Amino acid sequence: MKLGRMNHIGVATPDLDASIAFYRDVMGATDITEPFVLESQQVRVCFVNTPTDSGINGTQVELLQPTSPDSAVGKWLEKNPLGGQHHLCFEVPDIHAAKSEFEALGKRVLGEPRVGAHGTMIFFVHPKDMGGILTEIMESPKGAH
Numbered sequence: 001m002k003l004g005r006m007n008h009i010g011v012a013t014p015d016l017d018a019s020i021a022f023y024r025d026v027m028g029a030t031d032i033t034e035p036f037v038l039e040s041q042q043v044r045v046c047f048v049n050t051p052t053d054s055g056i057n058g059t060q061v062e063l064l065q066p067t068s069p070d071s072a073v074g075k076w077l078e079k080n081p082l083g084g085q086h087h088l089c090f091e092v093p094d095i096h097a098a099k100s101e102f103e104a105l106g107k108r109v110l111g112e113p114r115v116g117a118h119g120t121m122i123f124f125v126h127p128k129d130m131g132g133i134l135t136e137i138m139e140s141p142k143g144a145h
């Protein structure tokens, strides 16, 4: 696996609107997307866009509020009620090649690739195989490579 761009840091929150206010009022974020529900992951989600020198394509903070207590984020919040860093997401050019490479290294890929919040395919690798960090692998948007 060749490490790609860090696309986003997933942050779980019990209150998405309060987290949006925090990033806007405390952190000075000026570009926060409208929240939407992603049923497949049982989350309400939005992105805090961080600026870069060139002004484009900064790493995002992905704010996640569970829509069900039985979801992955819901269960995580049960153990971490204040919320916090939930996962890191790296881009790859080819999602299926990346999956095969992780599996060949004995890493547990959690389910089949599916469409993520950016409209490209994603999968997750088990935190216990990744130094304690739940890792999301995301196919880059077309034209990024």
Ligand SMILES: CC[C@@H](C(=O)O)C(=O)SCCNC(=O)CCNC(=O)[C@H](O)C(C)(C)COP(=O)(O)OP(=O)(O)OC[C@H]1O[C@@H](n2cnc3c(N)ncnc32)[C@H](O)[C@@H]1OP(=O)(O)O
Pocket (backbone or CB within 6 Å): 010, 038, 041, 043, 045, 062, 064, 072, 073, 075, 076, 086, 087, 089, 110, 115, 116, 117, 118, 122, 124, 126, 127, 128, 132, 133, 134, 136
């Ligand atoms: C918005 C859409 C999408 C995107 O496009 O960006 C997303 O980001 S969706 C994000 C939410 N979806 C997911 O997280 C899916 C993948 N996650 C899972 O499949 C599960 O959460 C899990 C990682 C397999 C854990 O589930 P489970 O085994 O049922 O929970 P446990 O509580 O028993 O955990 C076992 C073990 O792992 C530790 N753990 C769990 N989650 C994390 C985490 N986020 N980071 C680090 N470690 C984690 C947990 O503490 C347990 O450890 P021990 O207590 O030592 O046993």
Ligand SMILES: [Co+2]
Pocket (backbone or CB within 6 Å): 008, 010, 062, 087, 089, 136
């Ligand atoms: Co994510």
